[in-house]
Structures are given as structure tokens and as C-alpha cells.
Amino acid sequence: MPKVFDLHAADPPDRNGSAARLSDGAGSLLREQAAFRSATRAGQVAPIPTPPRDPVVVPFPSLPGRSVTPSLRRPFQPRPITLYDIPGSPPRFQTSAVRFRRAPYVRRLPIGKILLDNGAVSEAGLRRALAMQKELGLRLGDLLVQTGEASDTDVTAALGLQYGMGVALPAPRTTPAFDALARHLPLAQVLEFRALPWSRIGSRTTIATTRPDRIDELSAQLPPTLGDCNFAVVSESAFDARLHALHGAAMARAAECRVPEHESCRRLRARGGATMLAAGLVALLALAIAFPAGALRFATLAGLIVLTLNIGLRAAALWSLRQGRRDGGAFCTVRTARAAAAPLPVITILVPLHREPEIATALTKRLSRLDYPRPLLDICIVVEADDQITRDALAQANLPVWMRVIPVPDGQPRTKPRAMNYALNFARGSIIGIYDAEDAPAADQLRRVAARFQTAPLEVACLQGRLDYYNPTRNWMSRCFTIEYANWFRMVLPGIARLGLVVPLGGTTLFFRRSALEAVGAWDAHNVTEDADLGVRLARRGLRTEILDTTTLEEANAHPIAWVKQRSRWMKGYILTWAVHNREPRALWRDLGPKRFFGFQLQFMGAILNTVLMPVLWSTIVLAFGLWHPIRDWLPGGNALPLALFFAVMTAANLGLAMAGCSTPHHRKLRIWTITMELYFALATLAVAKALTEIVLRPFHWDKTVHGSFGGDDSSAEIDTLHNGMATLGETARPGSGATP
The missing domain is CATH 1.10.287 (Helix Hairpins)
Structure with missing residues (x-):
């Protein structure tokens, strides 16, 4: 119990x-x-199940008479809160419900699997491309084509299968009616979406595109005049060919007037500016004839002032450059860690050629030395459409897949900047570079460009590389030309860049942010020194140019006639650039500020006046022989000794600056030739006379520089020796180094 x-x-x-x-x-x-x-728990009783009963009401011990009903969880009763504005406090944000629209998700087969199943790519090639894709961030199809792992046709067919679309057939024979209909799709949308009306089948228009992933955006912007549309995939090469045929003439016309009219030389078509210049020259000549002594006296004084200012500018550039090196290095502004963190950009290189079939093979070989991922390299060789000899030579050169030919339709003026404006429509990169036909850039040049743009502020819109010559020992003229370039690109340009002045760009080894280049209107098709003019327009918009510490070797002009032709084109362009930007001096002052305004006047017109007045200064040599000269009347007591001392000081300063510009190891052997530079610059007088004549008669005429005539094809050994020597001695920048700000 x-x-x-x-x-x-x-x-x-x-x-x-x-x-x-x-x-x-x-x-x-x-x-x-x-x-x-x-x-x-003690086992003394067995638990007896009890029937359910009502909850027991237990009175609360501290509050007699109040009882609570036990429950597992007390229900939450939200309490309304009233917010009051405090005087002087900022207003509260007004929140509203945010509505999200989920895009329909379509599961697509990977393009790599499609290509692999079709036998268009090997498994090893696909693995290599996938590994590169992680590093470069490009579309897999583009990577396979650029690396040669798959053909353009196979990748286009795979894109059609991936998106459930057909592949565009070869473009049918165009008709005026269909071309007029196809042009209803604005050119801006054609270039943005890489899409073109391809054919007409019944009442439906077929739109061919290289970017099927953007069809939804494109279809929302199609003009209603195209009617109902079908879509198909097309290869890049077929699209470019159709774009040339359909919009080539319109793009060529747009390339002629891309720069706003008030900043362009094309207003000289009416001969107004040329007539004014001619009238001014005639008036000066009449004054010189009517008052020869007074004219010579004033011209001599002006020449002395201009000479002093020009040498002073070069001395200031040298001082600024050396000051920067003492402060930590003029070319050490890039942090390599930051540069390595960002992916490399696609770089498009424009290489204009004109009737230069003999240089096609050498050009391909030199550009192949560039150490840059080929899928990110887009080299466009720009030729005139009727330049059949150059196009045939390029067709026989077996160009790699990362090089392509851009034919430019006929138009006026037939200049290098017009051709580059046209080719810019076909560029694929976010950075645009310029090379000349005979250029041999350093192998790591594009990596330095990409690193600097990744770390530089957005106001840095342009990088100018240094130019040097690989044939300095050809003859006396090539030696002097090399000395001049060494001074310009290693002392003057870096110095004035550090001084914050306008940087007149060189015509090659230039690299731009594409967005900035298009914002300023690209190149003036009517300016024969489009590079210097572009540098001024960048500066007027508050953008900066830096001198990049990398070298491109090119061919020095080693014949007096060829040299005069080339130099006359440069001087003509400087005169036109100065005239165009001084149409509205107040606006130029406002855009540049006082320092850069006066620097611009000295850099452009000072260089021209220095050449024009050089014979006048030479005329003072008669004083050494006791002969009379009008300037003697302005000398103290008629004594020519102060003037002789002045010329001695200026000559010594000029010689010292020239030697300072030749401080690099491979230039030091040229220092002995600096004493002959006065004779070399005498040819510039002939060039400026030719330039002034052409401004009156044919201001847009382009005197083409012939490349490959002075050792261009036989200089591979010299090029390799110079590049290897500069890299070994550390003359070029250290890896990851940057530019002169």
C-alpha cells in the first residue's frame, strides 16, 4: 500500500x-x-493525472486586491508616439514607400558551354579565357575572339543561340529607300547600342546588333517610323562595314566641324583672316620701306625683348623641374598599390597613315612590342579610303586581330585631325592614344598610361609622353633635331607643366580620357597643328596635361627641304592657334587666368616673333666692324659694348640651357654639337616665311612629312639598344611611377 x-x-x-x-x-x-x-522526485508518490481546470487567479502580493491571469507571453501593445518639431532644428526627412520592380529573370546557357558543345573552342582554351576574364573583366566572347581561341563567326552564332535570336545574314544590297529608313535610327543610338537596321522583311524591320544583352533598352528607344522590329546578332566586323556604308558620309562631314566654330580655324574659309593678315604684312612692309631706319630700330628692340623672354621662359622651366626633383622627384607621383587595385582599361590607339605602304610591316612589328593585354588593346590604323596602295600593303601585312584598318571617306580638308575625328566613332577604349607611323614606343608605355590615369584626379585629361629620335647620328641636321627635342620634351614641357602654364601638345604619344576628349570637341580638322590647339582648349576648360615619364622613339627629319616643310606647318599652326584663341581676349583671360594668359602669348606668338625677328638681330653684327646701325642711336653714348655683352650673355645662357637639356646618358655625346644650334635655327626663318605665305594662299594645306626615308626601316637594332639602355640606367620612370603634374 x-x-x-x-x-x-x-x-x-x-x-x-x-x-x-x-x-x-x-x-x-x-x-x-x-x-x-x-x-x-523522491519516488514517494506517483504523479496522478488531473483533469484540466480553469486558470487559478493569484492575487499580486504587493498590491492587495489586484489579480493577474498567468500567460506565456504578454501581447505587445504599440504605443503611439507624437514627434514635435524643435525650433531651429533641421527638418525631418519625409520617407515614402519605395517600390521595386523586379526585372524578369531569364536563365540562359553560358556562351562558353554553347561554344564548347559546338566544338568552336577547346576546353583548355575556354579555361584560359575564363581565367583571363576574372582578371580583365571583359565579355567572354570578346576575349575568345581577341585571343584567337574562337572565330568571330562562331562567337556570333553562339550569342544568337544564347539569346534565342537569329544571326544576321550578310548585308543585302542597299537601296536609297531602305537607307533612308535605316537612318531614322539616330547615329548616337547606333553607336551607343551598336545596332543598325539591317534589312526589311515584309512589314518588319530587322535590327542587327553586336550587343544582344541591351535589346530591352534599345527597343524602348526605337523610333516608331521603323515599325515592328525583329532582332538579330551580327559580328563586329560586319557591323563596322555596314556602319561605314550607311553613315560614313555623315560621320565624315561631322568630323570636319566637330569643334565649335568660335574655337576653330574653319572661319578662315571666307579668307577674312587671311586677308587681314596679308594686309597687316603689306602695311609693315610699306612702313619699313618708308621709314627704314625707324622700322629697323623698333624691330631690333622688339627682337631683344622677345629673345630675353624666350630664354627666361626656358630658364624658369629648368628651375621648376629641378625644384620638383629636389622636392621628391618630378616623375614620382603615382602610388603603385592604388594602381594595381583597379582593372586595366581598354586603350584605343589611332595611327594615321597616308601613302606610306613601305612602313606597314615595320609598324606592325614595333607596336607588337607593347606589353599590354591584347584583349584590352584596340589599334586602329586610319587611312584615306582612296589610299589604295597603303590599304593593299596593310592587307598583305597579316595584321593581328587587335589591329584593324579604318578607311576614311573623302572630304575636305584632308588632314590628320579630320581622319582621327572620323576614327573616334569606331574606338572601343575609354582611353584614346595617338601614334605616328614611324613611332617605336617603350614596351611598358601603355601600362604606365593606365596606371597614371587610374590614380590621377579627373582634371588630368591628357598625358604627353616624351619623344626622342632613334637616328641622331644620321647627319648634322639629325643631331641638332635630337638636341632640340631633348630640350623640348625633357626640360621645357615638364617645366611649364609644373609652372601651371598651357602645355602645347606634341602630335604623337598622346593619351586622353575619352570623355574629356569628346567634351572639348576632339580635334580641329582645319588646324595643321591640331595637337597644340587641343592643349589650349583643354586648359581653357580647367583640365590639365601631365608629362608622362616614358619615351617613344621616332625618326628625325634629316634633310633641309623636308625639315623646312615640316617646320613651316608647325609655325603656320601656331599662328592660326594664336589667332583663333585671341578672337575674344576677354574670354581667353577669364578661362586661363593672368599667368597662363601671358604664358600662352609668349609660348605661341613669342616663338613666332623670335623666328621672324632673328634676321634683324643678326643685322647688329655690323656694329662689330664699326659700321652704323639704327639701334646705335638708342645705346648709351652710341657705345655698342653693352649690346655686345647682352648678346654674349644670351648666347651663353642659350648654350647652357641646351646642354642642360642633353643631360641624359645617351644625349651627352651630342653636347658638343650645341654650339652649332644657331646655324640650325637659321633655317627656321625660311620656314616662317613659307608659313606666312601659306596662311594667305592655302591656310589648311598639310605638308605631309615623309616617314621611313632616314633609316626608319633599318633602325630595329638602334631602337632596341636605346630602349634597353634607358630601362637599364633608370632613365625612364620606375615601375608605377607617374607624371609631371
Whole structure:
């Protein structure tokens, strides 16, 4: 018989060891429950199931008379809160419900699997391309084509299968009616979406595109005049060919007037500026004839002032450059860690050629030395459409897939900047570079360009590389030309860049942010020194140019006639650039500021006046033989000694600056030739006379420089020796180094 246990035998102790001070009802119930639990644990009683009963109401011990109903969780009762504005406090943000629209998700087969199943790519090639894709961030199809792992045709067919679209057939024979309909799609949208109306089937228009992933955006912007549309995939080469045929004439016309008219030389077509210049020259000549002594006296004084200012500018550039090196290095502004963090950009290189079939093979070989991922390299060789001899030579040169030919339709003027404006429509890169036909850039040049643009502020819109010559020992003229270039690109340009002045760009080894280049209107098709003019327009918009510490070797002009032709074109362009930007001096002052305004006047017109007045300064040599000269009347006591001392100081300064510009190891052997530079610059007088004549008669005539005539094809050994020597001696920048700000 089980033992009966008295549930009321004792009071259960509370947590403090004392009896719970509860009301009679509550204390009796708790004692019963505690005694029952103790007996159950001791095995003295068996738990007896009890029928469900109503909840027991236990009065709250501290508040007599108030009872609560035990529950597992007390329901949450939100309490309304009223917010009051505090005087002087900022207003509260007004929030509203945000609605999200989920785009329909379509599961597509990977293009790599499609190509692999079709046998268009090997498994090893696909793995290599996928590994490169992680590093470069390009589309897989483009990578496979650029690396030669798959053909353009196979990738186009795979894109059609991936997006459930057909592949565009070869473009049918165009008709005026369909071409007029196709041009209803604006050119801006054609270039943005890489899409063109391809054919007309019944009442539906077929739109061919190289970017099927953007069809939804494109279809939303199609003009209603095209009617119902079908879509098909087309290869890049077929698209470019159709774009040339359909919009080539319009793009060629746009290339002629891309720069705003008030900043362009094309207003000289009316001969107004040329007539004014001719009238001014005639007036000066008439004054010189009517008052020869007074004219010679004033011209001599002006020549002395201009000579002093020009040498002073070069001295200031040298001082600024050396000051920068003492402050930590003129070419050490890039942090390599930051440069390595960002992916490399696609770089498009424009290489204009004109009737130069003999240089096609050498050009391909030199550009192949560039150490840059081929899928990110887009080299466009720009030729005139009717230049059949050059196009045939390029077709026989077996160009790699990362090089292509851009034919430029006929138009006027037939200049290098017009051709580059046209080719810019076909560029694929976010950085645009310029090389000449005979250029041999350093192998790591593009990596330095990409690194600098990734770390430079957005206001740095252009990087100018240094130019040097690989045939300096050809003859005396090539030696002097090399000395001049060494001074210009290693001393003057870096110095004036550090001084914050306008940088007149060189015609090659230039690299631009594409967005900035297009914002300023690219190149002036009517300016024969489009590079210097572009540098001024960049500066007027608050953008900066830096001199990059990398070298491109090219061919020095080693014949007097060829040199005069080339130099006359440069001087004509300088005169036109100065005239165009001084149409509104107030606007130029406002855009550039006082320092750069006066620097611009000295850099452009100062260089021209220095050449024009050089014969006048030479005329003072008669004073050494005791002959009379009009300037003697302005000398103290008619004594020519102060003037002789002045010329001695200027000559010594000029010679010292020339030697300072030849401080690099491979230029030091040329220092002995600096004493002959005065004879070399005498040819510039002939060039400026030719330039002034052409401004009056044919201001847009382009005197083409012939490349490859002075050792261009036989200089591979010299090029390799110079590049390797500069890299070994550290003459070029250290890896990751940057530019002169």
C-alpha cells in the first residue's frame, strides 16, 4: 500500500531561506505545489493525472486586491508616439514607400558551354579565357575572339543561340529607300547600342546588333517610323562595314566641324583672316620701306625683348623641374598599390597613315612590342579610303586581330585631325592614344598610361609622353633635331607643366580620357597643328596635361627641304592657334587666368616673333666692324659694348640651357654639337616665311612629312639598344611611377 504524503506538512522555503510572505490563498497553493514536486522526485508518490481546470487567479502580493491571469507571453501593445518639431532644428526627412520592380529573370546557357558543345573552342582554351576574364573583366566572347581561341563567326552564332535570336545574314544590297529608313535610327543610338537596321522583311524591320544583352533598352528607344522590329546578332566586323556604308558620309562631314566654330580655324574659309593678315604684312612692309631706319630700330628692340623672354621662359622651366626633383622627384607621383587595385582599361590607339605602304610591316612589328593585354588593346590604323596602295600593303601585312584598318571617306580638308575625328566613332577604349607611323614606343608605355590615369584626379585629361629620335647620328641636321627635342620634351614641357602654364601638345604619344576628349570637341580638322590647339582648349576648360615619364622613339627629319616643310606647318599652326584663341581676349583671360594668359602669348606668338625677328638681330653684327646701325642711336653714348655683352650673355645662357637639356646618358655625346644650334635655327626663318605665305594662299594645306626615308626601316637594332639602355640606367620612370603634374 503506498504511503500517503501530507501535502500540507511544511512550508516550502523561498530563495532566501525564509518562508514566503504571501497571502493565505497564494501561500497555501504554492506550498502544496512544492511539496508535491519534492515527493515526486523522491519516488514517494506517483504523479496522478488531473483533469484540466480553469486558470487559478493569484492575487499580486504587493498590491492587495489586484489579480493577474498567468500567460506565456504578454501581447505587445504599440504605443503611439507624437514627434514635435524643435525650433531651429533641421527638418525631418519625409520617407515614402519605395517600390521595386523586379526585372524578369531569364536563365540562359553560358556562351562558353554553347561554344564548347559546338566544338568552336577547346576546353583548355575556354579555361584560359575564363581565367583571363576574372582578371580583365571583359565579355567572354570578346576575349575568345581577341585571343584567337574562337572565330568571330562562331562567337556570333553562339550569342544568337544564347539569346534565342537569329544571326544576321550578310548585308543585302542597299537601296536609297531602305537607307533612308535605316537612318531614322539616330547615329548616337547606333553607336551607343551598336545596332543598325539591317534589312526589311515584309512589314518588319530587322535590327542587327553586336550587343544582344541591351535589346530591352534599345527597343524602348526605337523610333516608331521603323515599325515592328525583329532582332538579330551580327559580328563586329560586319557591323563596322555596314556602319561605314550607311553613315560614313555623315560621320565624315561631322568630323570636319566637330569643334565649335568660335574655337576653330574653319572661319578662315571666307579668307577674312587671311586677308587681314596679308594686309597687316603689306602695311609693315610699306612702313619699313618708308621709314627704314625707324622700322629697323623698333624691330631690333622688339627682337631683344622677345629673345630675353624666350630664354627666361626656358630658364624658369629648368628651375621648376629641378625644384620638383629636389622636392621628391618630378616623375614620382603615382602610388603603385592604388594602381594595381583597379582593372586595366581598354586603350584605343589611332595611327594615321597616308601613302606610306613601305612602313606597314615595320609598324606592325614595333607596336607588337607593347606589353599590354591584347584583349584590352584596340589599334586602329586610319587611312584615306582612296589610299589604295597603303590599304593593299596593310592587307598583305597579316595584321593581328587587335589591329584593324579604318578607311576614311573623302572630304575636305584632308588632314590628320579630320581622319582621327572620323576614327573616334569606331574606338572601343575609354582611353584614346595617338601614334605616328614611324613611332617605336617603350614596351611598358601603355601600362604606365593606365596606371597614371587610374590614380590621377579627373582634371588630368591628357598625358604627353616624351619623344626622342632613334637616328641622331644620321647627319648634322639629325643631331641638332635630337638636341632640340631633348630640350623640348625633357626640360621645357615638364617645366611649364609644373609652372601651371598651357602645355602645347606634341602630335604623337598622346593619351586622353575619352570623355574629356569628346567634351572639348576632339580635334580641329582645319588646324595643321591640331595637337597644340587641343592643349589650349583643354586648359581653357580647367583640365590639365601631365608629362608622362616614358619615351617613344621616332625618326628625325634629316634633310633641309623636308625639315623646312615640316617646320613651316608647325609655325603656320601656331599662328592660326594664336589667332583663333585671341578672337575674344576677354574670354581667353577669364578661362586661363593672368599667368597662363601671358604664358600662352609668349609660348605661341613669342616663338613666332623670335623666328621672324632673328634676321634683324643678326643685322647688329655690323656694329662689330664699326659700321652704323639704327639701334646705335638708342645705346648709351652710341657705345655698342653693352649690346655686345647682352648678346654674349644670351648666347651663353642659350648654350647652357641646351646642354642642360642633353643631360641624359645617351644625349651627352651630342653636347658638343650645341654650339652649332644657331646655324640650325637659321633655317627656321625660311620656314616662317613659307608659313606666312601659306596662311594667305592655302591656310589648311598639310605638308605631309615623309616617314621611313632616314633609316626608319633599318633602325630595329638602334631602337632596341636605346630602349634597353634607358630601362637599364633608370632613365625612364620606375615601375608605377607617374607624371609631371
